[in-house]
Amino acid sequence: MKAAKLDKQDTMEMNLVPMIDIIFNLLVFFILSSEMASLDHIANLKLPMASEAKPEDKRPDRMVINVDGNSNIIIGGRTMKSLNDLSRVLAAAKRTADAEQRRGNASQPILINADRNVPWQKIQDIMETAAKHKLSQLSFATKKGDKEE
Amino acid sequence: MKGLRRDMDNPKMQLVPMIDIVFQLLVFFFLGTHFRVPEGELDAYLPTGQGREPGPIDEIRVMLRVSQAGVGNAEVPPSVVVDKQACSMANLEARLQRLASDRRVRERVPVVIEAEPRVAYRWVIETLNLCRRAEFSKVSFAASKRNAAPAGGPSS
Numbered sequence: 357m358k359a360a361k362l363d364k365q366d367t368m369e370m371n372l373v374p375m376i377d378i379i380f381n382l383l384v385f386f387i388l389s390s391e392m393a394s395l396d397h398i399a400n401l402k403l404p405m406a407s408e409a410k411p412e413d414k415r416p417d418r419m420v421i422n423v424d425g426n427s428n429i430i431i432g433g434r435t436m437k438s439l440n441d442l443s444r445v446l447a448a449a450k451r452t453a454d455a456e457q458r459r460g461n462a463s464q465p466i467l468i469n470a471d472r473n474v475p476w477q478k479i480q481d482i483m484e485t486a487a488k489h490k491l492s493q494l495s496f497a498t499k500k501g502d503k504e505e
Numbered sequence: 506m507k508g509l510r511r512d513m514d515n516p517k518m519q520l521v522p523m524i525d526i527v528f529q530l531l532v533f534f535f536l537g538t539h540f541r542v543p544e545g546e547l548d549a550y551l552p553t554g555q556g557r558e559p560g561p562i563d564e565i566r567v568m569l570r571v572s573q574a575g576v577g578n579a580e581v582p583p584s585v586v587v588d589k590q591a592c593s594m595a596n597l598e599a600r601l602q603r604l605a606s607d608r609r610v611r612e613r614v615p616v617v618i619e620a621e622p623r624v625a626y627r628w629v630i631e632t633l634n635l636c637r638r639a640e641f642s643k644v645s646f647a648a649s650k651r652n653a654a655p656a657g658g659p660s661s
Contacts (some may be wrong), residue, residue, distance in 0.1 A: 372520055379527050386534030404630035408637035409545025423626075467546065473579035476569075476629050477622030483549075484648065495546040496630060 397469060398422040398430060404472040406498035413495075415465060417456070419449055423470035427478045443485050450489040469497040547633055549646075565604060567597070567636075569620040569628055579625035594628065598635045605639035612642050619647035
């Protein structure tokens, strides 16, 4: 009797399998739901609100032009020092877009992802530079909703 | 020797290192994840040719000007002039809705948003959003005066 009790106590182990199951489920959830920071989008921008905005189109070929709260123009993690820099980048984008179009692909879309408090002048400069290079497909990133947080 | 053989008879998987690693991964994803608020887009199409001078074509011009209180403060709404009549951001929607109540106006007459360069971007987007809500089909932005391209700039 004593021996049997001793045996049971000796071999008692924590059942780890359910815990591992749950942890794996959580892990899979986070892996699938997390979106790693990309160079394209600047996080922590305060976007303007627009209730009539259509859902975000996540075309991989889309060029994202970020404008941060200090009115810096940032493309692919690179800060444009002047409008000439921006013009050069857009000219290169236009050349690529033209080559793609010859292969039957759509034109180069541009998304302006700008902080809501930047002066309109900055956005106008970007739009006019894009228009100069005949890049006409443009959209403004907004947050969906009416009220600003 | 006997003990070793018994151990080999009952091999056990070492779970502790695996759990350690899985926990590390879990903590990484837990701290690294930030859920994105759904974003949207307002489309606009830029002209590929030259703009035009404001001509005889009927248009609804919405002018946004920085108010005195709004100098250096983007939170303060700009003063608004719609069709040469003073208005405010608060009643701009009602004004646009009234104009858009006529289907022919809504579909044919272009709305031109002309914002002063210092106006905060949010107010231009707000105006564009209100034009969309009023279902105007032609909305465009006036080009800046310092550039050679005259009015009739990008449209949405």
